[in-house]
Amino acid sequence: MTTIGRDVRRRYSTLTVPACGIVLGVVDLLLQRSLPYPWANLANSSAVWALGAFGIGWWLRAGWRRSALAGIVLLVVAVQAYYLAAVVVMNDNMQTLWSSTAMIWSFFGVLAGALFGAAGGLSHDRQPWLRVIAVAMPGAVLLAEAATLVNRSDNPGGGPHYRTDSLQTAAIEATLGVVLILFIAQTHRVRLQTLAAATVLAAVGFAGFTIAGFGS
Structure with a gap:
């Protein structure tokens, strides 16, 4: 990876990471509703979401601290995107966005995002x-x-x-x-x-x- 390549990734990460979080949350809900079981379980799997944080850290290649932050942003945005998609697609109450359940999942998003985002960054460590x-x-x-x-x-x-x-x-x-x-x-x-x-x-x-x- 060249210095220019790393700089490009870092420059666009401000937009790319939240965008990926939105995609993760929305696609998760849609696949969970459309796929047959047991595949629908994978769409809403905590482990699969953790893979998303690892993937963004691996893609960013910017050290474990920055990768951990990217993982946190990805998963927290994904949680909110998931519940917002539920409001649009399933007519859920808007209050679900700040419900205790959403807050708990956001908390887990912070933990998993930091851990697996950092791991993605460290996958390139010397x-x-x-x-x-x-x-x-x-x-x-x-x-x-x-x-x-x-x-x-x-x-x-x-x-x-x-x-x-x-x-x-x-x-x-x-x-x-x-x-x-x-x-x-x-x-x-x-x-x-x-x-x-x-x-x-x-x-x-x-x-x-x-x-x-x-x-x-």
Whole structure:
């Protein structure tokens, strides 16, 4: 990446990052309403949203601090775009934009945006061990959510269709997680290191999902 290329990315990031957030929020709602299950679950997946923050940090290539800020802006804007789209498409009440639910998701957007945005920036770091951890993050969050869905599928109140959808979505996410690691990592050695790091990070992520209430 040349200095000119980096400068162009930074110059346009002020417009690009919020624009991507709007697209993420609106497309999420539309796909969630139009796709069949279990694919509709992916459209509204917390892990997939986290991938968006990682992607914007990876694209920006401006250091972990700036990448973390970009991830935060992306996800917070996406949350508001999602609820605004719901007002337009589903005639939801305008008050949902500042409801407690929207505020909670915005809070999670700040946390996930900072963490995965920074990881996207660090995926270009000169330190090999930092790159391995950063590159492991996208796969790890998918594996963590897959494990959460498997654990949650035993909920007796969900019914057989809920269990089937959860297990199918978990299988898709686990597959995507491994494929992402193999795709992003550039050598066999780094792939093995990244898979090992992703396994540990997935366990931490599973605990995080459970503590945050996503496991029930």
